[in-house]
Amino acid sequence: MQPNCAHLHSIQGSGEDSSSSPRLSGEGSCHPSTGDVRIQLSSSAGEPRENATSRASRPGSQSRSHGQAPGEAGGLEDAAPDAEEQGGSSLSELRYLLQWLHRSLPYLLILCVKLIAQHVTGISLGIGLLTTYAYANKSIVNQVFLRERCSRLQCTWLLLYLSGSSLLLYYTFHSQSLYHSLIFLSPTVDFMNFWEVLWIVGVTDFILKFLFMGLKCLILLVPSFIMSFKSKGYWYMLLEELCQNYRMFVPIPVWFRYLIAYGELDTALGWTLGILLGLLYLILKLLSFFGQWRNFRQVLRIFFTRPHYGVPASKRQCSESDDICSICQAEFQKPILLICQHVFCEECISLWFNREKTCPLCRTVISDHVNKWKDGATSMHLQIF
Ligand SMILES: [Zn+2]
Ligand SMILES: [Zn+2]
Incomplete structure (x- = not known):
């Protein structure tokens, strides 16, 4: 009984795609009591007429059921129309919302102008x-x-x-x-x-x-x-x-x-x-x-x-870094040696730690806190609540 029904389905489904003839009455009268037929009925009834994508995907999913076991084929047919139906209904809801917005836009604009004037x-x-x-x-x-x-x-x-x-x-x-x-x-x-x-x-x-x-x-x-x-x-x-x-x-x-x-x-x-x-x-x-x-x-x-990020660097430590600060690309001004043995100008590195916690060269964590507001900025955040 079941394999026949699945076979009949696929034939009817593909026939409907080419000729778009009504098939509800034919299937309903054939096997009104089986689960497969009922689900197929509801999906074809709920399917939007203009939904071309769901139509295109239907023959593929049904033709797969030909070579499969009856139970498996029934499961596939159950799942695919459900997903199509959900996608179709959410799409139509969205379309309805857009249509409503489109129609109400002039009234909303009038209300906005009134609110702004008030x-x-x-x-x-x-x-x-x-x-x-x-x-x-x-x-x-x-x-x-x-x-x-x-x-x-x-x-x-x-x-x-x-x-x-x-x-x-x-x-x-x-x-x-x-x-x-x-x-x-x-x-x-x-x-x-x-x-x-x-x-x-x-x-x-x-x-x-x-x-x-x-x-x-x-x-x-x-x-x-x-x-x-x-x-x-x-x-x-x-x-x-x-x-x-x-x-x-x-x-x-x-x-x-x-x-x-x-x-x-x-x-x-x-x-x-x-x-x-x-x-x-x-x-x-x-x-x-x-x-x-x-x-x-x-x-x-x-x-x-007032924590220090490092110690003053000696002349030898500066010359090991070619006497050039990697941040400002100039000679060191008050050189500071970090724990990772990298040397920077004191001013350059303190400006860097206003934004970062790590050494700019080797990414060793030097500070446990970003000194975010040392540049005099004020937070833009509006404290409403
Ligand atoms: Zn520098
Ligand atoms: Zn470093």
């Missing part, structure tokens, strides 16, 4: 804050790189620019007392409005960045006989780590108030849900704090111990 102040201020940050960050990194040749005028201008824009922003929105959130107090805004909460968190994050950038400018202005450039690098690193850790804590009271729906919900269910969400948020924050804490401890250790 929040035009917030959006333009956001762009302003972002460009201020990008400009100040780039200028500070440039000034740190210039070392002795850094322009005091430029540093003073940056300091005034950053403090001026922060004060102007707080003065413009003084009715909201946005500065309260800098010190974990509650600003006078509607805590039920998601956009207002996002606005406070975003503005506070940028202002904190500006504050720490201003401190970096102050360090840049300190004369080099009071604080060496090497020491300034450690200060930039410490300030940046402090800034990132502080910024992580600042949004906590704002989001917590928003999540527990401060003073708005009076039902027991509302309070329970609010407190549950607030607690979940606090737990997540605590976990991310522990992730950062290890890094911060390492930075503190580096700041206070």
